[in-house]
Amino acid sequence: MDLHLRNKRVLVTGSSSGIGAAIAKALAKEGAIVVIHGRKQEQANKVAQEISNDGGQAFVAIGDLGTNEGANQVAEKILSTLDGVDILVNNAGSYEDRNWITSKPEEWAEVYNANVISMVRVIQLLLPRMKQLGWGRIIQIASGLATQPNASLPDYQATKAATLNLTVSLAKDLFQTGITVNSVSPGLIATEGAKNIFHQIALHKGWGKEWPEIEKHAMEEYWPNPTGRLGRPEEIANMIAYLASPLADYINGANIRVDGGGVAAIN
Secondary structure (H helix, E strand, O other): OOOOOOOOEEEEOOOOOHHHHHHHHHHHHOOOEEEEEEOOHHHHHHHHHHHHHOOOEEEEEEOOOOOHHHHHHHHHHHHHHHOOOOEEEEOOOOOOOOOOOOOOHHHHHHHHHHHHHHHHHHHHHHHHHHHHHOOEEEEEEOOHHHOOOOOOOHHHHHHHHHHHHHHHHHHHHOOOOOEEEEEEEEOOEOOHHHHHHHHHHHHHHOOOOOHHHHHHHHHHHHOOOOOOOOEOHHHHHHHHHHHHOHHHOOOOOOEEEEOOOOOOOOO
């Protein structure tokens, strides 16, 4: 299927590894011009080079979106190089392994800044040019934990709930501008980072050493779902590619779950 993304300009924040890198590669395969963003030049360059080697087009923009200075640096690079973007995928974010007792109020503020305010900064910097063009896509990466929270990671989960709220509010603000705003909520995804963590957990819990057996235990304990496995980064990327395309014009203000059925809710 042709998604009509050829030469569309895209920024995928936090795309130097993991789900963000998979999203950038999927969009580049559809012919989009992709900006790889991260805080580490070497990692971002590696992803851009992989896209280039595969026949795609990619640029690198480095900056910490958790600060006004870093966000301005990224936006200035994009505006000067590409004169803006048609598609913005807000994927960058972070979390720490904290609970209600160990998380301090100032740490809640820090993770809110990293996961929500960072999105706000980029949107406010790149949206004016997108409005001038009269067409655009803004897509936020949320989480199944936004609507089905558990006891752990309370500060992180709250930011993902805020992301869903932000998406709907922005979609309404961009009434009939030609710009749609949606969220995608992944379940537990088997990124390389996640697999490394589960390999370490497996050593302590006696799950074995082979990934298929480790994945089975990880799914049962951390993300039980009817599909019976963890998600793949490419599965999130494929959904993003569709939502970013002109074929998805009538999807707006939505939260699309890609979670194997792990969220026990209608939406």
